[in-house]
Amino acid sequence: xxxxxxxxxxxxxxxxxxxxxxxxxxxxxxxxxxxxxxxxxxxxxxxxxxxxxxxxxxxxxxxxxxxxxxxxxxxxxxxxxxxxxxxxxxxxxxxxxxxxxxxxxxxxxxxxxxxxxxxxxxxxxxxxxxxxxxxxxxxxxxxxxxxxxxxxxxxxxx
Amino acid sequence: xxxxxxxxxxxxxxxxxxxxxxxxxxxxxxxxxxxxxxxxxxxxxxxxxxxxxxxxxxxxxxxxxxxxxxxxxxxxxxxxxxxxxxxxxxxxxxxxxxxxxxxxxxxxxxxxxxxxxxxxxxxxxxxxxxxxxxxxxxxxxxxxxxxxxxxxxxxxxxxxxxxxxxxxxxxxxxxxxxxxxxxxxxxxx
Numbered sequence: 215x216x217x218x219x220x221x222x223x224x225x226x227x228x229x230x231x232x233x234x235x236x237x238x239x240x241x242x243x244x245x246x247x248x249x250x251x252x253x254x255x256x257x258x259x260x261x262x263x264x265x266x267x268x269x270x271x272x273x274x275x276x277x278x279x280x281x282x283x284x285x286x287x288x289x290x291x292x293x294x295x296x297x298x299x300x301x302x303x304x305x306x307x308x309x310x311x312x313x314x315x316x317x318x319x320x321x322x323x324x325x326x327x328x329x330x331x332x333x334x335x336x337x338x339x340x341x342x343x344x345x346x347x348x349x350x351x352x353x354x355x356x357x358x359x360x361x362x363x364x365x366x367x368x369x370x371x372x
Numbered sequence: 373x374x375x376x377x378x379x380x381x382x383x384x385x386x387x388x389x390x391x392x393x394x395x396x397x398x399x400x401x402x403x404x405x406x407x408x409x410x411x412x413x414x415x416x417x418x419x420x421x422x423x424x425x426x427x428x429x430x431x432x433x434x435x436x437x438x439x440x441x442x443x444x445x446x447x448x449x450x451x452x453x454x455x456x457x458x459x460x461x462x463x464x465x466x467x468x469x470x471x472x473x474x475x476x477x478x479x480x481x482x483x484x485x486x487x488x489x490x491x492x493x494x495x496x497x498x499x500x501x502x503x504x505x506x507x508x509x510x511x512x513x514x515x516x517x518x519x520x521x522x523x524x525x526x527x528x529x530x531x532x533x534x535x536x537x538x539x540x541x542x543x544x545x546x547x548x549x550x551x552x553x554x555x556x557x558x559x560x561x
Contacts, residue, residue: 262522265401275474276522279513282479304520306407 241285252288255297256281260311268311280309406520406528406539413534414518421471421507422490428508434534437560438466441503441544442516442526445492446474450525451500453543458501460549469507472524476511484511529553531560 243249256270263274269281280301287297301309313319408414413430420426441457443450461467471493476484486509493507510516519528522541529538537556540548 262404262520274523275513278477279517283517303407304518305522306405306520308404 416515421509440528447524454500457503469504
């Protein structure tokens with residue numbers, strides 16, 4: 215790849231960024247907090263039609279409707295949590311990417327902790343067991359020293 | 373003995389994981405349930421599809437068990453289920469249509485031709501069968517949003533008190549009717 219191609223690619227990339235920015239600027243808000251809330255919500259709410267896309271990403275009719283609804287609710291001064299509850303009331307927990315902690319979903323939080331605790335427990339248990347197996351008395355220590363001394367002497371004689 | 377059981381553990385976890393993932397193959401991710409299940413019909417005030425002088429509210433629907441069928445002429449599956457729904461109407465099931473207009477978006481200043489739509493609906497119902505007592509026109513999809521509708525066709529089963537008992541995404545056919553709707557209907561009668 216020569217320098218000209220690289221420059222061209224960079225230029226193209228910059229162009230596409232400019233286009234993306236232009237697309238985002240079409241909504242007007244009273245203040246920066248509302249704009250921020252709207253942005254967060256459209257990223258966090260899930261499109262019920264084209265699943266695995268958030269409503270900011272999706273072009274489905276229902277996603278557009280949800281965006282419009284979020285916009286008008288933000289304009290009315292609702293808080294982020296109020297708008298999330300409004301959507302969950304209508305579309306169920308599915309519509310929010312953050313699952314709630316319920317008896318059915320608690321395993322999502324508990325399981326990783328259990329696995330980590332069990333894993334560490336297993337390591338500690340094994341080390342302790344291995345340490346117990348090695349019984350080393352003072353007599354054995356003396357014997358070992360004697361053997362080492364013997365071999366050292368042998369080497370010196372050679 | 374203890375060691376043997378421990379050796380089996382990875383295999384056991386593997387089998388459980390297989391069962392879990394295998395089940396996932398048969399789940400339908402499109403089968404969404406509205407958050408309104410078990411609640412009363414949200415309030416609305418919308419015109420009749422065929423006559424804008426007539427307006428419908430949730431109060432006029434009280435006192436009878438009915439199906440609310442979300443549909444549109446733009447939706448092939450909705451047209452396909454008209455035949456079966458018409459047979460249900462002949463058996464005495466009350467079906468109310470909620471007309472879901474997909475193309476209309478007020479933000480773009482869309483022009484909406486109600487007469488063309490009425491003609492189209494009439495032709496379509498004349499050809500495939502008319503299961504509806506009447507149709508409610510939800511041009512801005514406000515009731516659809518309040519009901520948690522994500523597309524068409526979708527059908528709600530509502531009882532005499534206006535409580536939403538069932539929400540079905542997708543078409544209604546004999547199999548769905550027998551396995552999903554009939555048991556609930558028998559329970560409330």
